[in-house]
Amino acid sequence: MSYLVQINRLSGHEDIELPKKMSALASGFDLYAAVDAPVTLAPGERKLIPTGFAIAMPAGLEAQIRPRSGLAFKHGITCLNTPGTIDADYRGEIKVLLINLGQESFDIARNERIAQMVFQSVPEVQLEEVDQLSDTVRGIGGFGHTGKN
Ligand SMILES: O=c1ccn([C@H]2C[C@H](O)[C@@H](COP(=O)(O)OP(=O)(O)OP(=O)(O)O)O2)c(=O)[nH]1
Numbered sequence: 001m002s003y004l005v006q007i008n009r010l011s012g013h014e015d016i017e018l019p020k021k022m023s024a025l026a027s028g029f030d031l032y033a034a035v036d037a038p039v040t041l042a043p044g045e046r047k048l049i050p051t052g053f054a055i056a057m058p059a060g061l062e063a064q065i066r067p068r069s070g071l072a073f074k075h076g077i078t079c080l081n082t083p084g085t086i087d088a089d090y091r092g093e094i095k096v097l098l099i100n101l102g103q104e105s106f107d108i109a110r111n112e113r114i115a116q117m118v119f120q121s122v123p124e125v126q127l128e129e130v131d132q133l134s135d136t137v138r139g140i141g142g143f144g145h146t147g148k149n
């Protein structure tokens, strides 16, 4: 499927790269930090990082904000609320909630790639309240009830 998503660069961020796929079949568009000055995340610290753009996608889509594995592996930098949810009716600036789970401080510079945005389709669902649910073999078993291995 192919969709057209509108993107609006916010004023003051003309120099910020728009979200970009780094390879032909990449799932995610990398997101660039629109911080005015370098931002430091101390170990354990979390900060909301602006991206300098807003989007409008068609109904039936959402965007997920996901961490970059390189930043997570090398520096312990990840998205706290991963995957972040961008609703199709949200028109505000896309922001990335980063947290430093590493042991060293980490600096984020303007135009550094900090996360990625993956579009997903969202089925239209209506909830129907009932008194009883259908039987299954699993029933209410969960949270590891099938064992470890
Ligand atoms: O990583 C994120 C997560 C969310 N958002 C924006 C877009 C999303 O549509 C809106 C609300 O997000 P969410 O529903 O996760 O947060 P909430 O705490 O439920 O806020 P709200 O009451 O505004 O829905 O915030 C971002 O920019 N980045």
Ligand SMILES: [Mg+2]
Pocket: none
């Ligand atoms: Mg919400």
